[in-house]
Amino acid sequence: MQSARWTKITAVLFSVYLVGMAGWAALRAPDAISTSERRPLATRPVLTWKDFLSGNFAEDFETYALDQFPLRDPLRSFKAVTQFYLLQRLDKQGIYLADGHVAKLEYPLNSSSVQNAAQKLEAVLARLNLPQDSAVYAAVIPDKNFFLAAANGYPALDYAEMQALFRTELASAHHIDLFDCLSLEDYYNGDPHWRQERLSSVVERLSLRMGFADRLSTDYTESLLGPFYGAYHGQAALPLPSESLHFLTSPLLTQATAYHFENHSTRPLYDLDKAAGLDAYDLFLSGASALVTIENPAASTDRELLLFRDSFGSSLAPLLLEAYAKITLIDLRYIHPDLLVEQIRTANADVLFLYSSLLLNNSLSLR
Amino acid sequence: MLFSSLTFLYWFLPSVLILYFLLPDRFKNFVLLAASLLFYAWGEPRFIVLMLVTILSAYVHGRLIEATRGRLAERLWLLSSITIALAPLLYFKYANFLIDNLSVLTGTNLPVLKLSLPIGISFYTFQALSYTVDVYRGRIQAQRKLHLLALYITFFPQLIAGPIVRYTDIETALSRRSHSLENFSSGFTRFSLGLAKKVLLANELGEFVQVFRSSGQKSVAFYWLYAVAFSLQIYLDFSGYSDMAIGLGRIFGFDFPENFRYPFEARSITEFWRRWHISLGSWFRDYVYIPLGGNRVSGSRLALNLLTVWTLTGLWHGAEWQFVLWGLFFGLLLLFEKLLPVTGIAAPLRHAGVLVLVLLSFVIFNAGSLPELWLDVRSLFGVTALPWLSAETLYYTRSYGAVLLLGAAASTSGPRRLYEYLQQKTSPIHLPELVRVLIVPALLLLVTAYLLDGAYNPFLYFRF
Known part of the structure; x- marks a missing residue:
């Protein structure tokens, strides 16, 4: 039997905790967005009889209660620290820490997804009706797990099998191996993406295989923005240091602009406004966009490049611009191939399919 | 809600x-x-x-x-x-x-x-x-x-x-x-501990079960770990809900009956069911089994009564054949124990036997269909082409090892006995009370953190 004093102390403390937290949750001004989770937060739903009867109000209210709870970010960190350090969990919803990096498990190999991607790309090629002199290339960008997972005891997909499968299924393309051009240091610590300033080996490999090495000569100046919190950084919810986002500039890249077909807007190649948004990696070509062209006014060639890509391509494309008169970047997650035929020219064009292993393993979004 | x-x-x-x-x-x-x-x-x-x-x-x-x-x-x-x-x-x-x-x-x-x-x-x-x-x-x-x-x-x-x-x-x-500060305090503590059992342990074990189900690299060892994880999950989830109910009832001045008494410590199946979902077992005893004649009937009638009650108990849990089989499984075990009492067997052996049978029962319980049930049971005993161990089994055992151990510890009477022991030994400084004052709000905050972060939070009782 506990003493009367302790009974009072615990009863008062529990009441203060419960009513205090409830009052705080009810009265605090709501936040519009969560920068760490890169998403808008739910607002308090309006109670209507119809929504109440359908159960929608209850569902929306719980989402609101979760999103707008006080100390949301510190509490997420509290959970992450408990899971990683107290309970020794090796990953938290797939997110894991290794060699100073945050990564997300990508496992196992989804062969049907790789086949699906390759078949869709073959179908695109058939629709484009390319001229005889067009050269078609394909390259897979390894995700960070290639360098981290197996080496640190995490489940890893079979990258060799993925590449072999992709090569077999996308037989119309000349395949370029980029795996040995990259290392873990070429990726951001808290983000899935590669670092633009460390892509010289990739550019060199592509230029040699695609035959544009003689059209590259520029030296770049490195600039940086910060602090940069990558996508995995927010998902990990751990108190990890921020990074700087690096980008390479040159007179050509400063002058060049990107034309976005979706909203018929012309933006700089490095979009500083976008970099200040939820995902700073949107600095490169303003982030996700279905169809973008960048032109080189000082081009020494009339060759063009059709770059079928995911977000990794946004940071690479500026580095290839010097070698082409125009680069058209196509993201098949956001545009149907039928619409492409009307929008793009294929004369004098090289084609490069450049996709990360993450996308190939999860290719349902490709149209 | x-x-x-x-x-x-x-x-x-x-x-x-x-x-x-x-x-x-x-x-x-x-x-x-x-x-x-x-x-x-x-x-x-x-x-x-x-x-x-x-x-x-x-x-x-x-x-x-x-x-x-x-x-x-x-x-x-x-x-x-x-x-x-x-x-x-x-x-x-x-x-x-x-x-x-x-x-x-x-x-x-x-x-x-x-x-x-x-x-x-x-x-x-x-x-x-x-x-x-x-x-x-x-x-x-x-x-x-x-x-x-x-x-x-x-x-x-x-x-x-x-x-x-x-x-x-x-x-x-x-x-x-009547209402009292003591009832409020102890009720709130019971509620919080139940909530922590549900959110911090049962939900985490539920994630392990999901991982197992979606695994492409299953093994015999992985099946046994799944059996352990699901058994702990359903116990901690269900007993956690009962703790919350009993705690809330106490806050408002009601004294609800206990629903679980450390069932994994049982040394016979009969004892297991005196410790597991007690309110359901006693309901079927008082409103079905005894009206059918209870124990005071012939051997064949006793068997019929038992199997009827346990078929109904299975069906109460869900309208699927695997629940019927689950109920019959226990009905047969209880009948067996009535005919051949297990008291002559050494206690640790009986305990181990009960644990294996209970694990098996929950594999039956959690099967999605009869073919899945058959596959699960065969895999558990290595009668399939599965390897004994796989890299994934080792990875997830390491990753969820602490949660599995904590879950196992939380399903025994050990923590309660430790609390009572410390209460006696440290009575002048009230160490357990001090710990309780600090731990209960900390647990609630941690539960809140787990809920905020979009964790797996199923409601297992939809089908009951």
Whole structure:
């Protein structure tokens, strides 16, 4: 039997905790967005009889209660620290820490997804009706797990099998191996993406295989923005240091602009406004966009490049611009191939399919 | 509404507590009744009508049974009350099961009904049934006040996941109960510990179970770990809900019966069922098994009675053949123990045997279908092409090792005995109380953190 004093102390403390937290949750001004989770937060739903009867109000209210709870970010960190350090969990919803990096498990190999991607790309090629002199290339960008997972005891997909499968299924393309051009240091610590300033080996490999090495000569100046919190950084919810986002500039890249077909807007190649948004990696070509062209006014060639890509391509494309008169970047997650035929020219064009292993393993979004 | 939701924890519960304790005694039951109806209506308002019909039927039948005491009509009213109480349960829970099996038997393709199971229907139906049967048996007097009977059936702490409270358990408290700081403090502690069991351990083990189910690299060892993880998950989830219910009841001055007493410490299957979901086991004993004749019948009749009760117990958990098999599995084990008592076997061996059988039972329980059940059981015993161990098994064992160990420790009486030991040894400085004062709010914060971060938070009782 506990003493009367302790009974009072615990009863008062529990009441203060419960009513205090409830009052705080009810009265605090709501936040519009969560920068760490890169998403808008739910607002308090309006109670209507119809929504109440359908159960929608209850569902929306719980989402609101979760999103707008006080100390949301510190509490997420509290959970992450408990899971990683107290309970020794090796990953938290797939997110894991290794060699100073945050990564997300990508496992196992989804062969049907790789086949699906390759078949869709073959179908695109058939629709484009390319001229005889067009050269078609394909390259897979390894995700960070290639360098981290197996080496640190995490489940890893079979990258060799993925590449072999992709090569077999996308037989119309000349395949370029980029795996040995990259290392873990070429990726951001808290983000899935590669670092633009460390892509010289990739550019060199592509230029040699695609035959544009003689059209590259520029030296770049490195600039940086910060602090940069990558996508995995927010998902990990751990108190990890921020990074700087690096980008390479040159007179050509400063002058060049990107034309976005979706909203018929012309933006700089490095979009500083976008970099200040939820995902700073949107600095490169303003982030996700279905169809973008960048032109080189000082081009020494009339060759063009059709770059079928995911977000990794946004940071690479500026580095290839010097070698082409125009680069058209196509993201098949956001545009149907039928619409492409009307929008793009294929004369004098090289084609490069450049996709990360993450996308190939999860290719349902490709149209 | 779920206890393991922020809406309940930081909006509903504080509001109800404030209203309840600020208003005079004569309003307290109305506060609880209104809160309980809102609690039930929160997610599925349309089914509240069904519950109100059940309450009204129990009320009217209770009065009618009492008014016709000793006459034939008394029996007819009892029959009518049972029929009306069971009809919605049979329709919503078992209609499609019947249709599916008829389709198989007749080789036709009968269309299934678009039905969703009203939350808690199995629990509140059994409470309503026990009320009218107890009135019929003369154990209790019919309740004159409709709102008190409604409160007994709808009282939110035990409404959707039990324990199945008998009217006799709370009859006095419904009209006259006391409140104290000690009840508040110990009730809140019990609620918080139950919530922590559910969110911090059961949900994490549930993630492990999901990982296992989606794994492409299963092994025999992985199957056994899955059996352990699911058994711990369902225990911690269910007993966590019971702890929350008992704690909340205590805060409001009600004394609910215990529903679990460390069942994994049992040394026989009979003992296991005296420790697992006690309120359901005793309900079936008092309202089905004993009316069928109980133990005082011939051997063959005893076997029939036992298997009937355990088939019904299985079906109560879900309208699927695997639940029927699960019930029969226990029925046969209990029959075996009655015929061949296991007392001669060394206690550690008996304990180990019970654990293996219980793990096997929960593999049967959690199978999605009969073919999956067959595959699971064969895989568990290595009668498939699976390897004994795989890289994934090792990875997830390492990743969830601490949670599995904590879950196992939390399902024994060890933590409670340690607490009591420290209470005795450190009585001058009240170490356990000090720890409790610090740990309970910390656990609640951690639970909140787990809920905030979009973790796996299933409600296992939808199918019950």
